[in-house]
Amino acid sequence: MNVFLWIVQGVLAAVFLAAGSMKLAKSHEALKADPNMAWTQDFSGGVVKAIGALEILAAVGLILPWLTGIAPVLTPLAALGLVVLQLGAFATHLRRGEMKMLPVNAVLFVMAALVAWQRYRDL
Numbered sequence: 001m002n003v004f005l006w007i008v009q010g011v012l013a014a015v016f017l018a019a020g021s022m023k024l025a026k027s028h029e030a031l032k033a034d035p036n037m038a039w040t041q042d043f044s045g046g047v048v049k050a051i052g053a054l055e056i057l058a059a060v061g062l063i064l065p066w067l068t069g070i071a072p073v074l075t076p077l078a079a080l081g082l083v084v085l086q087l088g089a090f091a092t093h094l095r096r097g098e099m100k101m102l103p104v105n106a107v108l109f110v111m112a113a114l115v116a117w118q119r120y121r122d123l
Helices: 002-025 028-033 035-042 045-068 074-096 099-121
Strands: none
Touching (some): 002 074, 002 099, 028 035, 028 045, 035 074, 045 074, 074 099
């Protein structure tokens, strides 16, 4: 189970590191112009940048604390933060009628919930 969890954590960290980096690197106007990021039209540039920063922090939190053994409780907390983030993303996409994104949000939610639950149990 430990190897499987590391794989799930690695995939989640890679996804959210990439997503967060994109949100921080691109301008709000460039994000709004991207059809896959149309939801950013409903949020200010600051909120989108904050979401990006939280995604990067969560990606780091999924790996480093558990790997180093320094404050490992931060790993399930980072995963729990991603669970909450995915609930918000699911609600936003549902409200906007962006149904093609819902399965992605559901899979990321399940992965993050699994890591949060199992790593909390392993503390």
